Amino acid sequence: MRTITDIREMQSIAIQLKREGKTIGFVPTMGYLHEGHLSLLSAARKENDVTVVSIFVNPLQFGPKEDLATYPRDFERDSSLAEKEGNDYIFFPSADEMYPVTPSVTAKVQDRTDVLCGKSRPGHFDGVATVLIKLFNIVQPDKVYFGMKDAQQVAVVDGLVRDFNIPVEIVPVQTVREEDGLAKSSRNVHLLPAERDQATALHQSLKMAESAIDEGEQDPQKILARMKEFIKKNTSGEIDYIEILSYPNLKQISRLEGKIIIAMAVKFSKARLIDNAIISVKKES
Numbered sequence: 001m002r003t004i005t006d007i008r009e010m011q012s013i014a015i016q017l018k019r020e021g022k023t024i025g026f027v028p029t030m031g032y033l034h035e036g037h038l039s040l041l042s043a044a045r046k047e048n049d050v051t052v053v054s055i056f057v058n059p060l061q062f063g064p065k066e067d068l069a070t071y072p073r074d075f076e077r078d079s080s081l082a083e084k085e086g087n088d089y090i091f092f093p094s095a096d097e098m099y100p101v102t103p104s105v106t107a108k109v110q111d112r113t114d115v116l117c118g119k120s121r122p123g124h125f126d127g128v129a130t131v132l133i134k135l136f137n138i139v140q141p142d143k144v145y146f147g148m149k150d151a152q153q154v155a156v157v158d159g160l161v162r163d164f165n166i167p168v169e170i171v172p173v174q175t176v177r178e179e180d181g182l183a184k185s186s187r188n189v190h191l192l193p194a195e196r197d198q199a200t201a202l203h204q205s206l207k208m209a210e211s212a213i214d215e216g217e218q219d220p221q222k223i224l225a226r227m228k229e230f231i232k233k234n235t236s237g238e239i240d241y242i243e244i245l246s247y248p249n250l251k252q253i254s255r256l257e258g259k260i261i262i263a264m265a266v267k268f269s270k271a272r273l274i275d276n277a278i279i280s281v282k283k284e285s
């Protein structure tokens with residue numbers, strides 16, 4: 001496995017690989033790798049000749065009061081995990097390498113950002129879209145792997161790739177969870193021990209919602225109310241949002257019908273966690 005920190009070097013490796021007719025599978029990450037990231041890498045390994053994992057904590061996607069400075073980082077550990085998974089290249093640029101000057105052009109996401117994380121983290125998806133356009137041009141992937149834990153990101157990137165005619169296939173990968181259901185996340189290390197125990201309530205509340213829907217509940221508001229009550233009762237976290245929307249369009253719905261997403265963000269003392277479930281609700285006959 002090779003570590004590349006220089007944009008031009010990464011780009012010329014990618015161009016050479018393409019000339020040789022090799023396919024490139026790409027996994028963009030912010031590092032502090034866990035089994036969620038590794039499941040993306042494992043899918044990329046199976047479906048491509050060469051894999052590239054990028055590790056870049058992108059300042060553009062963090063708000064002024066967010067955790068850019070404290071985001072967990074451990075390159076040595078990441079590097080050995082990626083190597084064990086059979087990865088070929090780690091692209092690990094510095095912020096100065098990626099943004100040597102203030103960018104003169106950035107992306108603005110117009111749709112699907114007035115809800116969920118787009119609403120509570122203004123500018124977040126503009127930062128994500130901007131860095132991905134750069135990374136796609138540098139790494140030139142055939143396929144790019146994203147986790148469904150960040151389902152809104154998948155929907156937004158789908159729009160980005162379509163609107164800008166970027167020749168890359170997006171491959172969504174299921175959320176990898178801890179044994180008790182908590183979605184794996186780099187930010188989980190910032191949970192206090194008691195919060196770590198409580199955090200399983202996020203997934204439990206999603207399961208509860210799924211059961212209620214299975215039993216015929218059709219009113220999103222009733223489900224949301226039950227979920228909020230459950231999270232308030234079982235955690236010390238502060239609910240940032242819980243929403244039920246259509247998926248992948250992320251529009252408000254008044255009845256549970258078709259493909260929907262139930263998504264939430266909960267703020268603990270030093271970590272804001274997100275989770276979601278995507279459910280296909282049968283239409284009433």
Ligand code: AMP
Pocket residue numbers: 028029030031035036037039040145146147148149150173174175176177183184185186
């Ligand atoms: P991050 O490093 O948090 O930016 O995540 C990089 C990629 O890994 C994104 O596509 C995430 O959706 C994905 N990812 C993060 N956590 C998980 C997880 N628990 N299961 C599957 N994919 C994940």
